[in-house]
Amino acid sequence: MRTILLTILLCCVFPVSAGGTLKAVMSNDQTPLIQSHRINVVINNGFARTEVEQVFSNPNEHAIEAIYAVPVPQSAALSELSIFLGDMELQGEVLERDKAEELYQKEREQGRDAGIASKDAFDTFHFRVSPVPSMGESRFRYVYYQPIDIDTSVGRYVYPLEEGGTDEVAEQFWTRNEHVSGVFEFDLLIKSSWPISSIRIPGFSDAVQSKGNDGSHHIQIKRSEHDLTSDIVVYYQLEENLPSRVEFLAYRPEASADGTFMMVVTPGLDLKELNQGADYVFVLDYSGSMQDKLSTMQRGIEQTLGKMNSNDRFRIVRFGNQASELIGWTQASPKQIESAMSRLSKSSTIGGTNIYEGLSMGLEKLDQDRVTSLILVTDGVANVGLVEPQAFHQLMTTVDIRVFGFLMGNNSNWPLMRTITQASGGFYKGVSNSDDIVGQVLLAKSKITHECLHDASLEIKGINTYGVNNEFLNKVYRGQQLVFFGRYTKPGQARISLKARLSGADKTYQTEFDFPEVAVDHPELERLWALMRIEHAEDMHNAGLMDEAESESLVKALGLEFQLVTDETSMVVMGDDQFEQYGIDRNNRNRVMLERQAQLTRSQAPIVSPRVDRKKPMFDLPAPSLGGGALDPIHLLLAVVLALGVFIHLRQKS
Amino acid sequence: MNSVRVGCLLGTLLLSACLATYYSALADLLILDRSAVFEGQLWRIVSGHLVHLSDAHLLWDCSVFSVLTFLLHCLDRRLVAGVLTSSALVIGLAVVLFIPQVSHYGGLSGICCALFMAIVTVLRLQVQGPMKWVVNIATLAFVAKIIAELFSQTTLFVDPDPTWISLPQVHIAGGLAGTAWAYLFLTKDRLRSKLSLNFGRRGQFN
Numbered sequence: 001m002r003t004i005l006l007t008i009l010l011c012c013v014f015p016v017s018a019g020g021t022l023k024a025v026m027s028n029d030q031t032p033l034i035q036s037h038r039i040n041v042v043i044n045n046g047f048a049r050t051e052v053e054q055v056f057s058n059p060n061e062h063a064i065e066a067i068y069a070v071p072v073p074q075s076a077a078l079s080e081l082s083i084f085l086g087d088m089e090l091q092g093e094v095l096e097r098d099k100a101e102e103l104y105q106k107e108r109e110q111g112r113d114a115g116i117a118s119k120d121a122f123d124t125f126h127f128r129v130s131p132v133p134s135m136g137e138s139r140f141r142y143v144y145y146q147p148i149d150i151d152t153s154v155g156r157y158v159y160p161l162e163e164g165g166t167d168e169v170a171e172q173f174w175t176r177n178e179h180v181s182g183v184f185e186f187d188l189l190i191k192s193s194w195p196i197s198s199i200r201i202p203g204f205s206d207a208v209q210s211k212g213n214d215g216s217h218h219i220q221i222k223r224s225e226h227d228l229t230s231d232i233v234v235y236y237q238l239e240e241n242l243p244s245r246v247e248f249l250a251y252r253p254e255a256s257a258d259g260t261f262m263m264v265v266t267p268g269l270d271l272k273e274l275n276q277g278a279d280y281v282f283v284l285d286y287s288g289s290m291q292d293k294l295s296t297m298q299r300g301i302e303q304t305l306g307k308m309n310s311n312d313r314f315r316i317v318r319f320g321n322q323a324s325e326l327i328g329w330t331q332a333s334p335k336q337i338e339s340a341m342s343r344l345s346k347s348s349t350i351g352g353t354n355i356y357e358g359l360s361m362g363l364e365k366l367d368q369d370r371v372t373s374l375i376l377v378t379d380g381v382a383n384v385g386l387v388e389p390q391a392f393h394q395l396m397t398t399v400d401i402r403v404f405g406f407l408m409g410n411n412s413n414w415p416l417m418r419t420i421t422q423a424s425g426g427f428y429k430g431v432s433n434s435d436d437i438v439g440q441v442l443l444a445k446s447k448i449t450h451e452c453l454h455d456a457s458l459e460i461k462g463i464n465t466y467g468v469n470n471e472f473l474n475k476v477y478r479g480q481q482l483v484f485f486g487r488y489t490k491p492g493q494a495r496i497s498l499k500a501r502l503s504g505a506d507k508t509y510q511t512e513f514d515f516p517e518v519a520v521d522h523p524e525l526e527r528l529w530a531l532m533r534i535e536h537a538e539d540m541h542n543a544g545l546m547d548e549a550e551s552e553s554l555v556k557a558l559g560l561e562f563q564l565v566t567d568e569t570s571m572v573v574m575g576d577d578q579f580e581q582y583g584i585d586r587n588n589r590n591r592v593m594l595e596r597q598a599q600l601t602r603s604q605a606p607i608v609s610p611r612v613d614r615k616k617p618m619f620d621l622p623a624p625s626l627g628g629g630a631l632d633p634i635h636l637l638l639a640v641v642l643a644l645g646v647f648i649h650l651r652q653k654s
Numbered sequence: 655m656n657s658v659r660v661g662c663l664l665g666t667l668l669l670s671a672c673l674a675t676y677y678s679a680l681a682d683l684l685i686l687d688r689s690a691v692f693e694g695q696l697w698r699i700v701s702g703h704l705v706h707l708s709d710a711h712l713l714w715d716c717s718v719f720s721v722l723t724f725l726l727h728c729l730d731r732r733l734v735a736g737v738l739t740s741s742a743l744v745i746g747l748a749v750v751l752f753i754p755q756v757s758h759y760g761g762l763s764g765i766c767c768a769l770f771m772a773i774v775t776v777l778r779l780q781v782q783g784p785m786k787w788v789v790n791i792a793t794l795a796f797v798a799k800i801i802a803e804l805f806s807q808t809t810l811f812v813d814p815d816p817t818w819i820s821l822p823q824v825h826i827a828g829g830l831a832g833t834a835w836a837y838l839f840l841t842k843d844r845l846r847s848k849l850s851l852n853f854g855r856r857g858q859f860n
Binding site for chain 2: 631633634635638639640642643644645646648649650652653
């Protein structure tokens, strides 16, 4: 009975947490212990594969169900869940959410080994494994993929662990064990075809870095115990003055199948600094959930204000349950900035999160003659006032202002932030408490204070493509990398055009390259493309361009076809016999087999540059770091021919 | 320059190229760094040729350089030092003055092109009959290779480093430098011998 009650509650209340095992407050059981936690990350060719393996132990005198929850990493495609019984691996399959839950419960009640992975909106991945035998252990592993973009030559990878603090109801219901009593290992391999000048892992001074002969970089953190309470953020900086470029990866298993591609455009653009004074409105979240993030936010604001020119102006609006203007339009002189920071530091958090009212107030009192940017800093969980994304979309389309969003911490509502910033042509960034806040501010500042490309659009001609995420492109900022996913029906030479307006003039940047007939190295691209389509469906729904039923149906179809854990689908793990008995196809097992084979092949191959516009660069090259002539076997052959000539000539002469 | 000297010079240059490629501190000191040249570090115009950017780059450059230096030495040992020095200067200056988008330059390939064209020039002046055809074909093949590089902006076999752009222009500069030096040097000898003949005749008249 207690188990049933717990299950019902689990379904009703989404558990949020830092990385850690959970148990209901009312339960008399002891929380499962985390014996070991191993994270293995490979960043290669623009996307990261994160594999987490964890061993639980059960200190109770009866078998229990272990529940583990982690914040959802941004744009993560959860694709594998496995439970290990000794050396045997039980792999999961993605099913409709309700069906997966029903089968898991059925297996669990019959005492058979089973597991389930589900996703709660933007918030939490939770994993349940049953049974963990009394005084025994249970080992499980999950894998997710996510695209990694490079901003102004800086790549950033986050392994989220820190509690977002955005769901008070769940926090009151669950108690958590975040402590790893045994081995904690973080192993990250960066295989970059561009040279990396430095790597930084804030807060982990014991991280060991090494460089492989093939130019790859390896970072390792190993501890005998660890608390899963703070994020691991890894920055890697590429060398300066690298050429602008187009990089392209494709997956097309056979000539008769549709192909999937990922194209990363790193523009080299002459975007001039905006020297005339500009206006900045800061709209700051002072709701209760921001309590632990206030100091990070205030540091960020101080850094941003400190970088302003004296002819800039700023204004600060704060919001909790209601919005209020903390500081009206003020010239950005050192004295005024100091006074503003003093007032900010005295502000404390209170109540709920009324983002809509905060934004509405931020959009007031704008001077039409000055360029204005609105900087929204929040954890993004709107729970007071208007909360529907459609309302935000409508609000932002009524004014011509760029909104730059900073999402603080994990469990943040980044789909909502994406809606807000896309509608205004701005951008958003996640900011962890473990982040180099100064670095993040500087990156954002360089975008805000420079020209950007307007009305940008991407065209692919010469081949048939579909499902390309080029609808919300609009503006391209300094240092911004553009990541496109799509599918194509026929191979051949494609002409890629990026059209935009810069300083009032039309600009077209073009290149040409081949979409391959067969390419088998990156099967993971299919899942990443499907994830992009899922996010696109959410965006369309948030913008009021797609109704909820249609969006859910699309998400479900994509989740099932490409075996992704989504809001509509979950991954259930059970024995092979059980899958057969229930008549469930092993789609995910087949995908995983292909992906592992490709990963093995890639791990043994040298790093290959995916650049495709070398022959016909899309952009004017900025100063490259290195240049030179190169000789090859043809030159050596010519030299040998010449040697023969010289030899004959010298013999004749003598 | 006698054989021992040429052997020593070749050995020294190859060893220096290896050291400059594998010791980053030495590479930093020697590479043709545009801004450093403008700050007065003029040795980089010449020393930059010793720095290579990868194993493959070093391997091919040094292989071709060794063969061609040996051939030129066999043909006319007096030309070796002059071709090496003049081409190193001409290529370095060409990079600094005419290729401003390149901030750093390295590699022996330009000098190899100078050696190649110097050999071709010597042969063209010395050989006759069917051998002339062999020389002409080799010259045409060399020019075609440079044109192909100009269009493709890459080499055929050496895996391009993504940080580094191929500069066939330096091959043109090297080829012109080698041709010019060999031609002037050899025709200067002919001119001098012609002049001395004329002076002798005049003396006879006197």
